[in-house]
Amino acid sequence: MQRSITGTTNKHTGRLVIPVLFVVLLALIMACLCIGKYQISPAECIRILSGKIAGTQQTWDGMDENMLIGVRLPRVMAAVIVGAALALSGAVYQGIFRNPLVSPDFLGVSSGACVGAAVAILMAMPSVMIQVSAFAGGIIAVAVTMLIPRMLRSDSGIMLVLAGIIVGGAMSSILGFIKYIADPETQLAAITYWQLGSFAYVDNKAVVSILPLSIIAAVVLLAMSWWINILSLGEQEAKSLGARVNVMRGICIVCSTVLTAGAVCISGTIGWVGLVIPHFGRMIAGSDNRVLLPASMIIGSIFMLFVDTVTRIAGPAEMPVSILTGLIGAPFFAWLLYRQRHILR
Amino acid sequence: MDNLIYEVSNITFRYPGYERNVLAGASLTLRKGEILCILGPNGAGKTTLLSCMAGLLKPLSGTIKLCGKDISGMSEREIAKLTGFVPQQHIPAFDYSVLDFVLMGRAPHTGIFSRPGAEEKARCLEVLENMGLGAIADKSYLDISGGERQQLLIARAVIQSPEAILFDEPTAHLDYGNQHRTLRRIKQMASEGYSVVITTHNPDHALLLGDKAAIVSRDGSVIQGTSEEILTEERLSSVYGMDIKIRYIEELGRTACLVPGL
Numbered sequence: 276m277q278r279s280i281t282g283t284t285n286k287h288t289g290r291l292v293i294p295v296l297f298v299v300l301l302a303l304i305m306a307c308l309c310i311g312k313y314q315i316s317p318a319e320c321i322r323i324l325s326g327k328i329a330g331t332q333q334t335w336d337g338m339d340e341n342m343l344i345g346v347r348l349p350r351v352m353a354a355v356i357v358g359a360a361l362a363l364s365g366a367v368y369q370g371i372f373r374n375p376l377v378s379p380d381f382l383g384v385s386s387g388a389c390v391g392a393a394v395a396i397l398m399a400m401p402s403v404m405i406q407v408s409a410f411a412g413g414i415i416a417v418a419v420t421m422l423i424p425r426m427l428r429s430d431s432g433i434m435l436v437l438a439g440i441i442v443g444g445a446m447s448s449i450l451g452f453i454k455y456i457a458d459p460e461t462q463l464a465a466i467t468y469w470q471l472g473s474f475a476y477v478d479n480k481a482v483v484s485i486l487p488l489s490i491i492a493a494v495v496l497l498a499m500s501w502w503i504n505i506l507s508l509g510e511q512e513a514k515s516l517g518a519r520v521n522v523m524r525g526i527c528i529v530c531s532t533v534l535t536a537g538a539v540c541i542s543g544t545i546g547w548v549g550l551v552i553p554h555f556g557r558m559i560a561g562s563d564n565r566v567l568l569p570a571s572m573i574i575g576s577i578f579m580l581f582v583d584t585v586t587r588i589a590g591p592a593e594m595p596v597s598i599l600t601g602l603i604g605a606p607f608f609a610w611l612l613y614r615q616r617h618i619l620r
Numbered sequence: 621m622d623n624l625i626y627e628v629s630n631i632t633f634r635y636p637g638y639e640r641n642v643l644a645g646a647s648l649t650l651r652k653g654e655i656l657c658i659l660g661p662n663g664a665g666k667t668t669l670l671s672c673m674a675g676l677l678k679p680l681s682g683t684i685k686l687c688g689k690d691i692s693g694m695s696e697r698e699i700a701k702l703t704g705f706v707p708q709q710h711i712p713a714f715d716y717s718v719l720d721f722v723l724m725g726r727a728p729h730t731g732i733f734s735r736p737g738a739e740e741k742a743r744c745l746e747v748l749e750n751m752g753l754g755a756i757a758d759k760s761y762l763d764i765s766g767g768e769r770q771q772l773l774i775a776r777a778v779i780q781s782p783e784a785i786l787f788d789e790p791t792a793h794l795d796y797g798n799q800h801r802t803l804r805r806i807k808q809m810a811s812e813g814y815s816v817v818i819t820t821h822n823p824d825h826a827l828l829l830g831d832k833a834a835i836v837s838r839d840g841s842v843i844q845g846t847s848e849e850i851l852t853e854e855r856l857s858s859v860y861g862m863d864i865k866i867r868y869i870e871e872l873g874r875t876a877c878l879v880p881g882l
Binding site: 370373374375495498500501504511515516517518563565 | 720
């Protein structure tokens with residue numbers, strides 16, 4: 276057999292992967308805080324941030340502070356959180372369904388959240404309600420997906436995947452109907468914008484209220500990372516090694532759904548990140564979920580931050596994020612598949 | 621009996637949606653350090669019986685006692701502490717390193733939010749070393765041969781530190797040399813105190829292992845005894861529907877099971 280690229284060639288760098296990626300992320304965060312149509316010098320940026328943290332007297336420009344603390348920092352943090360959440364839940368799903376081709380939305384969470392948001396937009400609700408409705412829509416869609424195998428009296432993973440296709444299909448039809456009846460002048464644009472994702476209108480309050488739940492979900496998943504290795508052996512083998520497969524898989528699905536639904540609330544739906552980033556993570560950190568999960572989170576943040584900054588500075592008007600993640604993600608994924616062709620049969 | 625590991629009494633099993641009972645009133649016992657070879661024609665329910673014993677399938681009726689406890693009341697974790705299951709073949713989805721793969725055998729002794737530590741890693745290396753696999757510990761699971769993978773599945777079961785190890789057709793995917801090396805390993809494991817059950821399509825393997833044998837018939841019943849008692853020419857000929865001879869071969873110093881010709 277040919278040597279696979281997702282191999283353990285980088286095993287010895289395994290311990291270093293996480294700290295190196297973390298340093299890259301920190302550097303990128305600093306750079307993205309400075310870069311933009313309104314430039315802030317790195318020195319000024321550090322002065323403001325350290326001054327804010329230490330609470331020293333203001334020695335900097337007020338305009339710079341407003342821009343940095345009021346606009347750019349929330350946006351950068353939102354991109355970091357959303358990228359990490361999507362990549363983590365994607366990596367977890369790929370592990371527990373032992374299928375490297377699934378993404379976090381394949382149980383219907385993103386399409387459900389879109390329907391939730393669209394319904395709220397259609398009913399002209401305030402933006403807080405749109406977020407609540409999106410979150411609820413995502414959770415409800417996954418709950419329905421989980422119920423279908425139960426109704427069909429089967430607990431196989433394949434049945435769950437097929438149930439996800441059923442729910443996803445129904446949701447996109449409902450979304451199509453809502454877009455059809457929506458007011459094309461105002462509502463339709465808002466729904467489309469939501470569907471394609473953007474960090475342009477990040478709501479600080481939404482980020483703050485979603486963060487605690489997302490952190491809990493992420494901590495649970497990271498704590499279970501070794502057991503996700505076990506679940507990735509398949510149902511029978513995991514069971515014979517003492518795993519309560521249905522319970523563990525259930526916990527993983529609930530946590531991943533919370534993470535994805537939370538991310539959708541912040542930025543709308545963003546495609547490709549949850550599918551592609553875990554593959555990239557496997558390439559540089561190996562398949563062991565103990566390393567892969569944290570590595571994917573950091574790479575997801577780096578990628579999201581990069582893409583958002585490009586949409587922010589390129590062109591006169593801001594593009595929705597999903598357009599760029601798709602344009603980068605699709606060819607990148609093709610390249611990854613080409614390199615993994617020996618193990619994907 | 622105090623050294624009874626498995627006590628299967630009168631179990632019946634039917635796959636949902638099917639009429640036929642794969643197992644009907646099947647009973648068998650396994651004592652400490654014994655090797656039991658389960659034979660039977662294709663589709664007779666050898667693997668089903670083994671899966672029931674591993675707690676992967678639940679019989680419709682009858683009881684399976686593992687170390688004196690009814691397994692229907694035991695959790696997956698409790699069963700996995702007492703029984704290791706070696707599947708026919710492992711189909712990898714991701715490429716873990718050999719060491720990480722074998723380490724997964726510690727699962728029944730590891731909490732749900734926990735992971736095995738350095739001590740357990742060292743123990744894994746020791747087991748791999750003892751099995752002559754130390755050199756491949758750092759390799760990717762995808763880069764080793766089928767024979768080596770089979771060895772890893774065995775190593776993983778050993779790491780579980782169970783009382784019994786169940787092998788589902790351990791020789792099915794191996795070449796002639798590896799088949800017999802695996803049988804030798806199984807015999808050695810029994811002498812170390814493990815109780816072993818294997819399913820096989822080759823009656824000669826049962827004779828080679830030379831301990832207990834059981835035959836699952838098409839009607840779902842099971843007979844069990846020593847391999848000399850169970851493996852008679854008439855019985856094997858009727859089970860497999862063709863002429864089968866059992867001969868003592870002086871040069872080899874053993875009894876062998878052979879087909880006279882096609």
